[in-house]
Amino acid sequence: MLPLPPAEPAEPTPAGGSRWGRFPSYAVIVVLAVELAVWESFLVPARPLGLALPLSAVAALVGNLLLCRAGARVLGRPAGAVAPALCWLLIALGLSLNGPLGDLVVPGTLSGVLFLLAGVTGAAVGVGSNRAPRATPGANTGR
Secondary structure, eight states, X not given: OOOOOOOOOOOOOOTTSSHHHHHHHHHHXXXXXXXXXXXXXXXXXXXXXXXXXXXXXXXXXXXHHHHHHHHHXXXXXXXXXXXXXXXXXXXXXXXXXXXXXXXXXXXXXXXHHHHHHHHHHHHHHHHHTOOOOOOXXXXXXXX
C-alpha cells in the first residue's frame, strides 16, 4: 500500500468566513469610516487648551490607515480597503463645501487643508499597503 501524500495546509479564511458572513463586518467598517469623517471634520476648528493642535489631522491619518487595513482584512482581498477610503473622502470633501445657507464645517485654513491631506495620505497608505498574495514559485498550479 502506498502512503498518502501529506495534506496541503488550508488557506486562511478572512474574518467572518463566508461571503455573506463577512458583509456585516464590512458594513460596520464602512459606517465607521463615515462616522469618523464627520467627527474629524468637526474637530478641525477645535482649539484644546487654547492651542491650535492638529487633532483632526492625526485622527484622520491613523483612523483611515487602520480602517483601510481592516476593510482589506475583513473582505479578504486588497480591494476591501477602497470603500472606507472613498466614503471618508466623499464625506470630508462634502463638509468642506459651502452649504446652501453658507455654512461650512471644514474651513479652507491651514488646519482644514492639513486635515484633508492627512486623511488622504492615511487612506492611500492603507490602500497601497494591502497587496494581493503572490504565488510562490514551485507551488502546485494544478498541472
